[in-house]
Amino acid sequence: MARRVASELFVSRLSFYITTGELERLFSPFGLIEQVRLVKDPRTQRPKGFGFVKFVREIDAKNALKAMNGRIVNSRLIFVELAEATNPGESSS
Secondary structure: OOEEEEEEEEEEOOOOOOOHHHHHHHHHHHOOEEEEEEEEOOOOOOEEEEEEEEEOOHHHHHHHHHHHOOOEEOOEEOEEEEEEEOOOOOOOO
């Protein structure tokens, strides 16, 4: 069963041209960010339109979630939710 990691956010519907730096700048006003990851197409190396932002503190992630979910960024409506973590020994099927 997947559990929620309260300090990591899943951000979807991002521009295919966004950079990790831009994503970090978008979320940095809410607190100290531990890690920003964009999922990229292995062939083209372009972002697939979603990524993860991990905050140091859970409260900062919750504030960012409330403020950023449903915002327009680069002419796109983005969605922000808590990231799901799976246990390493667990199958996703």
